[in-house]
Amino acid sequence: MSDSMRAVVVGAGMIGAVHTRAIRAAGGSVVGVVASTPERSARVADEWAVPARYPDLPAALADDSVTVVHVCTPNALHVRQAEAALRAGKHVICEKPLATSAADAERLTRLAREAGLLLAVPFVYRYHPLVREIRDRRLRGEFGAWQLMHGSYLQDWMLSADAVSWRVDPLDGGPSRAFADIGSHWCDLVEWVAGVRFTEVTARLGTTVATRPAGTSASFSTAAGGPRVQVRTEDVATVLLRTGDGVLGSLTVSQVSAGRKNRLWFELDGSMGSAVFDQENPETAWLGAPDGARILMRDPGHGSAEQRRLSHLPAGHAQGYGDCFAAFVADAYAAIRGATPEGLPTGADGVRSARLVEAVLASAASLTWTDIASAPAALEASA
Structure with a gap:
């Protein structure tokens, strides 16, 4: 087999297309795509210029030439599909959430570790060069002891009362939507950059659009008219967090903030900067x-080694989300080859995220401060 990673993408929606571009940018080969039906798989394979035609996931997993499987399907399918890939001896890059329960995320991460296979989760905002720069300055003590952490993650894609997605239904997307989908990114990023662990939360969730059009398999669509169903997942969330050292944090999450397309913003306030x-x-x-x-x-x-490593364009030539994704995939593939790239988010980070989601849901239900359960030491050690 050549050194090039041979990847199968499972899921043909927006994020599957993002993975496909990132695989190619990282020097891998997309050899197959598995969509919801054999017909759709063949159609998308033509659109994405993918050579193989797999009728389903078992057929793709039976191909010994496949190195890695990218799971890009609705959340409820992640565990079953990622587990099947790991048991077939494939490395896995699984979209977040790794699972809709912490217990399933732990089981999947343990399976990957015991099999000696990579399980990576694309918390890709870690791969902005200036995120690396801020983290390096923290490691060098530039900011001093943390005083406060605060920020938000705001979007507007669910603002319309006619907007609908499989993410709205807990059976497909899991019991949390806005926090699990985007608040989890903020928490992962802040914990990793600041070098902290939040130990307890108090959270309030809100659903601002009471009903939405019934049923869709699409990541996002609008459907005026027709039957409507009650929305059972949150559009907005406010969360207070506290670290083991007593440092307070606050986070506002929204998928209904007009004009905010993907504004993940954080401020870290230290005693020196x-x-x-x-x-x-x-x-x-x-x-x-x-x-x-x-x-x-x-x-x-200029700046830290990691900032310079990830800055592949000259200053003034903008880099963004797509570059982050390609860098993440490149690091994941390097890890498969035996390297240990700094900051690669793995299954342990997926477990951490699932535990944060469960703590937020529990706090919102009880209206109390709620402890964030710790993952087993063996899983934390693999991060």
Whole structure:
């Protein structure tokens, strides 16, 4: 077999297309795509210029030449499909959430570890070069002891009362929507950059659109008229968090904030300095000090080694989400070959995210501060 990773993408929606582009950018080969039916699989394979025609996932897993499987299907399918791939001896990159329960996420992560296979989860915002720069400055002690962490993740794609997605239905998307979908990204990013672990939360969830059009298999669509069903997942969330050292954090999450397309924003305030990052403006970071503030530009000629490694375009030539995804896939493939790339999010990070989601749901139900359960030590050690 050649050194090139031979990948099968399971799921033919928007995120499957993102994975396909990232695989190719990382030097891998997309040899097959598995969609909801054999007919759709063949049609998408033609659209994406994919050579193989697999009628279903078992057929793809039976191909000994396949190295890695990218699971890009609705959330409720992740565990079954990722487990099948791991048991077939394939490495797995599984979209988040890794599972809709922490117990399933732990089981999947343990299976991958025991089989000696990579299980990676695309918390790709870690791969913005200036995110790496902020983290490096934290490691060097530039910000001092943390005083406060705060931010938001805002979108507007569910603002219309006629907007619908499989994510709305708990049977397909899981019991949490807005927090599990995007709040989990914020928590992963802040914990990793700041080097903290949130230990307890108090959360409130809100559903601002009471009913939406019934049923869809699409990631997103609009459907005026016809039957409507009650919405059982949240559109918005507010979360207070506390670290083991007593540092407070706050997070606002929304999928109904007009004009906000994908605004993941955080501020980390330390005793010596502060840092701000806005995912919609990833070429700059704001750094605060007692005597003022300055804007830091992404520049491959300056800054930390990781910032320079991930800055593959000259300063002033914008990089963004697609570049992050390609860098994540490249690091995952490097790990399959035996490297240990810094910051690669793995199954243990998927377990961590699932436990955060469960704590938020429990807190919202009880209206109390709720502990975030720790993953087993063996899983944490594999992160």
